[in-house]
Amino acid sequence: MAVHLGRPLASPGSAVNPHLVLSSTFHQGGSTSYARDGSPTWEGFEALVGGLEGGTCITFSSGMGAVSAVVESLPIPGRVVVASDAYNGTRRLLADLAGRGRLRYRTVDLASSADVLSACAELVEAPGRPSGTDGAFGAGGLLWLESPTNPLLTIADISALANGAHELGMDVVVDSTFASPLGQRPLDLGADVVVHSATKILSGHSDVLIGAVVTRRGDVSEQVSRRRTLHGATPGSLESWLALRGARTLWVRQSKAAASAGVLAQMLLAHPQVLRVFYPGLRSHPGHEVALKQMSDFGTMVSFEVLGGAVAADALCAALRLLTVATSLGGVETLIERRSRWAGEEAIPPGLLRMSVGIEDVDDLWSDLSDGLLAAEKAGECSGKHPAPTVTPGS
Ligand SMILES: Cc1ncc(COP(=O)(O)O)c(C=O)c1O
Structure with a gap:
């Protein structure tokens, strides 16, 4: 899949690799009109990462762009349980948003599934559930897993935690950057959403910043791609082209x-x-x-x-x-x-x-x-x- 997904349709004389499209705007009447909404060069990378993870991929200008789009999709106030040794950027983002009243969160050691699920149960029982949002992504709270964690390499039992959190009515995200889509497939293990800093092993050459969100839930992909357009964390064409080339190997x-x-x-x-x-x-x-x-x-x-x-x-x-x-x-x-x-x-x-x-x-x-x-x-x-x-x- 990594070698073959995201290539243009084969026809005699056509390019084997996707074109690098450097245009911020497109002629009226087609499916693409402005490059903050979509760009042909992203599509190859999204097809490849989505295929590897088994879901729909929405790519971002960085891993933190991807993380932020998922967190910003939560109803207000968001309620999050997160790994105490998750990537420091994710924890600092949550702290910043909590400081401004956007959400509440608590940290927990992922190594103990019992501790994680009891933190989730406390969060679910606590007052402050966002009203009028039943069924929306994260309305019942969000469990933010990272496995292995950065930098202590703690392992979360993704399927046990996803099952437990779902029983409590929560949704589950896994930052799978350290594993890569070849190392583990969190959606198959029950997670609702996977995020990647594709800056890392996915693109693999320390030459781009790029991120990815992958999900099988239509409501989440719709929310997250809306955040990309509204907040503007769109990947550059050159970055997505380089990331696709890197991901081939x-x-x-x-x-x-x-x-x-x-x-x-x-x-x-x-x-x-x-x-x-x-x-x-x-x-x-x-x-x-x-x-x-x-x-x-x-x-x-x-x-x-x-x-x-x-x-x-x-x-x-x-x-x-x-x-x-x-x-x-x-x-x-x-x-x-x-x-x-x-x-x-x-x-x-x-x-x-x-x-x-x-x-x-x-x-x-x-x-x-x-x-x-x-x-x-x-x-x-x-x-x-x-x-x-x-x-x-x-x-
Ligand atoms: C696990 C993890 N998630 C997310 C990020 C953020 O990614 P980026 O630097 O591409 O914004 C990083 C960055 O190191 C990371 O290690």
């Missing part, structure tokens, strides 16, 4: 990177400088059994905590020559960063590094990481305890 990139991630997670686990490894493919990961059940691989993200805290983690990054020290994830190049430096991630252990594994040779990656771990050890031995400054939020 999703399977080969993801297979290679996920295999390397598994190898590196094991090597890190055995290393004396490493305190903890967060990777759902490890048998020691608390979500391993659930991940086995709902994912087709364990993903390309590995987080690990080094001895010696922030000083040692920063020394590791400074010693690297092959891995790129930068935020974001899902590109062909391996990226690494210390997470607690970001605002909104103060609760993350100071020595925790998040690594997005790319498609380089795994021995080369390990050789570079080993040098970094040696540098971390030396820095840890002579560390003062000066916390590094927090800067603006990462992705």
Whole structure:
């Protein structure tokens, strides 16, 4: 599907790839009139992502554009239960909207399905249900899942939580960015909506910002595409074209990177400088059994905590020559960063590094990481305890 969906109809002499259409307006009388309502270049990417997830895809200018369109589709006041370690941008958006009275939300640890469902039950019983909105998306409350989470790789039991939340009358969203549509299919597991930061592994080359919402519910796709037109978070033509081209190789990139991630997670686990490894493919990961059940691989993200805290983690990054020290994830190049430096991630252990594994040779990656771990050890031995400054939020 990733290779073949979203191509133009075949006819002798016609292009195999979709055209890059650079036009903000279109001649009257056709199905497209203005590029904030729709553009032919989005359609290929939407066909591909919708096909992979098994629903209708609406693409946005970024992952946060997609997240915002779903949240803005809630009736007023919205009521949301969200993962306590969900992507910091999602949590900051909810906090911002809550501060302005648009919605109420509470956070919960996704690792415990019982805790999540009791938080949902409390939310449903609390006064303040929006009136006159019965049957509308999110009228009974919204459960916002992310699995695996960014950056702690917590696994939510999507089908158990979707069933439980539906019984309570709530709707369910899954941010599936870390898994990709090849790693898990949340709509098949019972979710109402999937969101992606397609900036990451879907497009795969760290060269575009783009997002996607996928759903089988006509009311939700109608609401969400209305938000796109009204709020204007439309993807650029070049971005959608590049994302489609990148997504063609999703399977080969993801297979290679996920295999390397598994190898590196094991090597890190055995290393004396490493305190903890967060990777759902490890048998020691608390979500391993659930991940086995709902994912087709364990993903390309590995987080690990080094001895010696922030000083040692920063020394590791400074010693690297092959891995790129930068935020974001899902590109062909391996990226690494210390997470607690970001605002909104103060609760993350100071020595925790998040690594997005790319498609380089795994021995080369390990050789570079080993040098970094040696540098971390030396820095840890002579560390003062000066916390590094927090800067603006990462992705
Ligand atoms: C899990 C997750 N969801 C959403 C986003 C937001 O995506 P974007 O940066 O494309 O707006 C990110 C960004 O890192 C993310 O990691």
